[in-house]
Ligand SMILES: Nc1ncnc2c1ncn2[C@@H]1O[C@H](COP(=O)(O)OP(=O)(O)O)[C@@H](O)[C@H]1O
């Protein structure tokens with residue numbers, strides 16, 4: 001029996017519910033992801049998916065809470081950034097739970113949640129974070145009581161690059177795992193553009209080149225391999241630059257694409273060279289999930305960062321630099 005925070009995630013393709021104790025232990029994590037047979041995510045369809053799955057997922061979470069006699073003390077939800085129609089489903093559910101149970105509502109920044117859930121498993125507790133997902137590609141440091149982006153993509157995210165390539169190869173969403181699987185069967189590397197500018201990266205030229213090669217009939221496995229190796233090398237180089245610049249001693253990897261073993265291998269080699277640690281978020285917490293929202297919610301609860309219902313509108317474009325991080329005050 002513990003005091004717990006319930007977390008709801010609904011920024012894009014996944015509706016997730018999680019339960020976290022006030023000590024930061026993750027007790028429950030369940031989600032359902034909108035997938036397609038072919039083509040990408042349609043925001044309205046993803047929102048409909050959430051509307052359909054939210055009731056039973058929330059029901060299961062409450063069943064768990066009741067069976068274990070936990071005490072619900074707050075409800076946290078992903079307040080942004082994300083797709084407006086999807087975010088609003090989580091917002092409505094969180095408001096309803098807050099009013100029905102008379103517990104405070106807490107707004108969590110989705111990107112901060114991906115970063116914090118990886119930091120929970122980090123060694124030094126002050127790593128730089130490579131955050132790679134469908135919506136983001138950023139190298140983030142903690143400085144001056146904020147998370148700051150020190151390197152990022154100048155155009156599309158790495159997850160988007162691989163999801164679009166997958167779509168062109170005839171796979172649905174999420175496509176990255178399919179491209180990674182295909183890459184494992186390749187026999188040769190094709191020449192594709194590599195673009196790192198300082199600590200930033202550009203993936204759109206790589207996508208254009210890949211699409212052109214696909215049209216002239218190259219082997220899809222060779223193309224997948226070449227795009228994956230090139231994109232991940234770019235990420236590793238930019239991360240290495242930030243590691244050296246900041247003088248931090250750890251890199252942690254998070255976000256949906258953190259499940260790519262090849263990327264972890266490359267980062268591990270970079271860290272080894274700089275006598276630094278490398279850690280990666282557990283795979284069940286890599287992609288969008290409710291547990292990371294409950295986890296950050298529990299830290300915000302301890303800092304008494306509650307929202308009034310009228311302040312709980314969603315922020316589809318909420319930037320990470322604008323988020324206060326009250327729980328890390330003592331470290332900096
Ligand atoms: N097993 C996997 N390995 C690598 N990438 C994956 C895997 N499963 C999903 N992905 C990719 O992760 C990305 C989604 O990341 P996630 O953090 O869940 O969502 P979002 O970007 O919407 O916040 C997509 O690009 C998807 O293709």
Ligand SMILES: [Mg+2]
Pocket residue numbers: 110114133135255256287288
């Ligand atoms: Mg995400």
